[in-house]
Amino acid sequence: MHIHVARIDKKDVPGERDFMRRWLHERFEIKDKLLIEFYDSPDPDRRNRFPGESVSSKLSLRKTLPSLLVLSGLTAGMLATEAGRKLYVKTWLYGTLLGCLWVSIKA
Incomplete structure (x- = not known):
């Protein structure tokens, strides 16, 4: 299982409804790009990996x-x-x- 977590500071989240909609739309665009890169990357070293540091955790x-x-x-x-x-x-x-x-x- 792969999980990508990005911490967002509360002050970076817009308060107004219209700005919030646009901000959420942009977040989903970022998510879509990450998933496309995750599954369909032409570079085999980047396929099935999210950018950044990876941490493995095994459940016994x-x-x-x-x-x-x-x-x-x-x-x-x-x-x-x-x-x-x-x-x-x-x-x-x-x-x-x-x-x-x-x-x-x-x-």
């Missing part, structure tokens, strides 16, 4: 397996009962609707 099985087992166990336990399935569906449905409502209110 010991760190990821416990959370996977707990989450899988809780999900399987919930889906094994009728009440759990109803709760799962209602959470999924109402959570999605409330999330969309929240985003539309905040926009």
Whole structure:
């Protein structure tokens, strides 16, 4: 997995709506150029690499397996009962609707 992070100071983010739209559009243009370079670079040394310093971080099985087992166990336990399935569906449905409502209110 490759992640490119660019830290942006809060004072560099425009406050006015029109300037913010333009600034965001420019950020997406930069992202698109990075992805094109990442996947389609003619130079094989630059392909599948982002510019700048790279940091590798390996996740061991010991760190990821416990959370996977707990989450899988809780999900399987919930889906094994009728009440759990109803709760799962209602959470999924109402959570999605409330999330969309929240985003539309905040926009």
